[in-house]
Amino acid sequence: MLGEEEKKYMINTYGRQAGITPVFVRGSGTRVFDSAGKEYLDFVGGLAVNALGHCHPAVVKAACGQLEKLIHTSNLYYTEPQVDLARCLVEHTPADRVFFCNSGAEANEAAIKIARKYAKQHEGSQGYEIITAYHSFHGRTMATLTATGQEKFHKGYEPLVPGFRYAVFNDLDSFRSMLSKNTCAVMLEPVQGEGGVHVAGAEFVRGLRQLCDDNGLLLIFDEVQCGLGRTGKLLAADHYGIAADIFTLAKALGGGLPIGAMLCTEKVAEAFSPGDHASTFGGNPVACAAAVAVLREVLQKGFLAETEEKGRYFKEGLLALQVSFPGLVKDVRGLGLILGMELAGDGQLVQRHCTERGLLINCIAGRIIRFLPPLNVKREEIDSALAILEESLEQLCRGGS
Numbered sequence: 001m002l003g004e005e006e007k008k009y010m011i012n013t014y015g016r017q018a019g020i021t022p023v024f025v026r027g028s029g030t031r032v033f034d035s036a037g038k039e040y041l042d043f044v045g046g047l048a049v050n051a052l053g054h055c056h057p058a059v060v061k062a063a064c065g066q067l068e069k070l071i072h073t074s075n076l077y078y079t080e081p082q083v084d085l086a087r088c089l090v091e092h093t094p095a096d097r098v099f100f101c102n103s104g105a106e107a108n109e110a111a112i113k114i115a116r117k118y119a120k121q122h123e124g125s126q127g128y129e130i131i132t133a134y135h136s137f138h139g140r141t142m143a144t145l146t147a148t149g150q151e152k153f154h155k156g157y158e159p160l161v162p163g164f165r166y167a168v169f170n171d172l173d174s175f176r177s178m179l180s181k182n183t184c185a186v187m188l189e190p191v192q193g194e195g196g197v198h199v200a201g202a203e204f205v206r207g208l209r210q211l212c213d214d215n216g217l218l219l220i221f222d223e224v225q226c227g228l229g230r231t232g233k234l235l236a237a238d239h240y241g242i243a244a245d246i247f248t249l250a251k252a253l254g255g256g257l258p259i260g261a262m263l264c265t266e267k268v269a270e271a272f273s274p275g276d277h278a279s280t281f282g283g284n285p286v287a288c289a290a291a292v293a294v295l296r297e298v299l300q301k302g303f304l305a306e307t308e309e310k311g312r313y314f315k316e317g318l319l320a321l322q323v324s325f326p327g328l329v330k331d332v333r334g335l336g337l338i339l340g341m342e343l344a345g346d347g348q349l350v351q352r353h354c355t356e357r358g359l360l361i362n363c364i365a366g367r368i369i370r371f372l373p374p375l376n377v378k379r380e381e382i383d384s385a386l387a388i389l390e391e392s393l394e395q396l397c398r399g400g401s
């Protein structure tokens, strides 16, 4: 019913199936409830947004408290939550400065803009080209969809934004071969999310850092999906013991409220002067207050270690399923609580079976199941999810639809 209404009034950009797609009305922790009162375990996590689960009390309190005080002023003025959030981010990451916006694409757009501006201000560099990886995903604006190394996102939108080249993920030589006198930066997701859950190798990432240093290029990490504790460390970069010059956050940052951030070193930050970039809503007090609450939770002693531990526990469970279904499960991969299971069979069908049994999972590219549960998911919830997944894989093996 609601699906038909939606079809009538909204532009058809989301691949939903009427009659099967739930209508969600309420959520709490890892659980979400549809309009018929049916309960689901949410292992999609709002696509890596609900890092603390649904309606986390600290996030609700921070957002509601701010809603009652001040909702918006514009960036002509100072607001406290914005500076609180910036301070918190700078104190806990390698970044010196922050720019706030409202989404991942906007954060990457800001990263692209500052990288180009930086290159023009530094002697001996007229670079504007940015090298990104195949199978990457950086957003849907014209520049970020061009940065995205997947043709399916480009089709129909040509002419694309000039100045992007693509190289093979986890292949340093491929990146090196794409360098030209016009290169200004390399942009990478340390863990590719949308592109199929691919983790960058340590040698590759350290090699990229060196390649950038040797050639006067900026290294940009898109941590929109893999940042903010998702991999068991605050930043995915922390796994590699290196820091990017610029990195972006969004998805999990606002605990469900829209906010993005582009963070960089002091030296890079100097490339922007007043008037060079802006956002009307960027750094909105309500979103910033919620984000401060998210960061406080994630930074609590032991929280990230727990996330890492639960990620390992979940991955072991998925690997056990690979042993049980060797013909069906081709690969299990990921880091922390961004995990993927590549199937030889129809992933959409597994997704549907799981949904019917009360488990939300996300299928990408038709045969990769992506798991993005809340970082504070409970072990027994992981057990329940694995049991439902096992039943669904059995059903697929029996050829049930």
Ligand SMILES: *Cc1c(COP(=O)(O)O)cnc(C)c1O
Pocket: 102, 103, 104, 105, 106, 108, 137, 138, 139, 140, 189, 193, 194, 222, 223, 224, 225, 226, 250, 251
């Ligand atoms: C989701 C995502 C984006 C785009 O974020 P939006 O908020 O949808 O604009 C960019 N980069 C990565 C790695 C993402 O996963």
